[in-house]
Amino acid sequence: MSLLDWYDRHGRDLPWRRTRDPYAVWVSEVMLQQTQVATVLPYYERWMARFPTAASLANADDETILAHWQGLGYYRRCRNLLEGVRQCVANGFPMGHDAWRAMPGVGDYTAAALASILDGEPTPVVDGNVERVYARVCADPSTGDTRRKAARAWAQKLISHERPGDWNQAIMELGATVCRPRQPKCPTCPLLSECRAHAEGRVHEFPTPKPRPETLNIDRCVGIYRRDNTIALTQAEEGDWWTGLWILPPATGPEYARVTTTVTRHRVTLIAVEPDEPPTNIMWIKREDLADIPIPAPFRKLLAKLGI
Ligand code: SF4
Structure with missing residues (x-):
């Protein structure tokens, strides 16, 4: 049996397969991006009942349209579709892969699907x-x-x-x-x-x-500088793994504690060392204020381990 014979006999009978209306097929393709057929079906039926033609969608107000999309998520898809349909109502529907590809939110995949289904490409x-x-x-x-x-x-x-x-x-x-x-x-x-x-x-x-991507190890020695009820933090520099966040300042010296945290495929090990003189680019932060400052999780973990 050829693939097409098989499809004629066993292909699922889906509402968008019964139409050649570019608007209706486009709606289905956009809804099916990142969403399963079974989930899309009731949304598609409701949508087509409310906005049966490109013109009916183009003339509806954005809020009503977004409300009909609610539950499908990825609202950007809906906004792009709406913008594209409005363009088509004004200028006509595209023909062929490249013209479809130029529509808002239509990538290679959707353009190929639409050009093959609608334009026989x-x-x-x-x-x-x-x-x-x-x-x-x-x-x-x-x-x-x-x-x-x-x-x-x-x-x-x-x-x-x-x-x-x-x-x-x-x-x-x-x-x-x-x-x-x-x-x-x-x-x-x-x-x-x-x-x-x-x-x-x-x-x-x-x-x-x-x-499996290899795990990357990031090891960093940090200094724990304390003065009265405060601890020294520094803002991570541009290009640092934690750019802009507040971290313990880098330091050298003998190790006295370490924690390891896995973040996606990175294994971050922070090694607390006995510090010498504190560096200059630091801020002394009161311990009770630490909770309100953006400090990356591995550093918080180390501070917690040290009872800070
Ligand atoms: S189902 Fe997939 S693996 Fe099995 S015969 Fe068909 S193509 Fe090959």
Whole structure:
């Protein structure tokens, strides 16, 4: 069975697939950016009932429009859509990838989807689903940009010139429903006979997971300078990891305490040392005022450990 035959039989019947109205398809594509189909469906239905045409949206007031977007999040998407639709009501809808790409908030991915669905342009859409299908069919172990480029070239070669929009939707749908990240349903897959990973029994090896980024260690020796009820802090300089925040001043001397904090992929170790003379660019801060000053978490942790 070809991919398009499979799609004709098994593709989900979604409301935006029943229309060729550029406005309606555009709305669906914008709503689907970063949001699952099941979540989008009721929003899309409500939206199209309230703003059935581009003109009805263009003429509505912004507050009513934003209220209908409420719950989908990423309001920037809504504002861009509105601005774009207003432009189209005045000047007509774009044609082709490059013209769509020039609309507010339309990136390469959305432009390719819209140009293929609405204008019959054979430009492939490559998302994570398509990349996964590609990596498995071709047993390609690459990752990152290399894989994305290879997936695009592969899709460009295969895309149907008669039904490019359906082909794009078919390959994404295949990735979402059959060639799923876990437990792909290979026996029902239209690409089974050409899938190398399946033939070699290595489906679970693809796509190759991203290598874990290395942990970076940041070690810093800091001085604990105390005077009466105050402690010396300095403002981190431009270019410092903590630019603009208040930190313990760098110092040298014998170590007497240390704390380690992990921040994303950084492991920050602060080593408190027995200080000599305090540096000049410091401020003496009262202990009771420390809570109100922007001090990075690792420094707070060290101060807490020292009972300050
Ligand atoms: S045969 Fe299996 S692994 Fe290969 S493309 Fe189809 S679902 Fe994915």
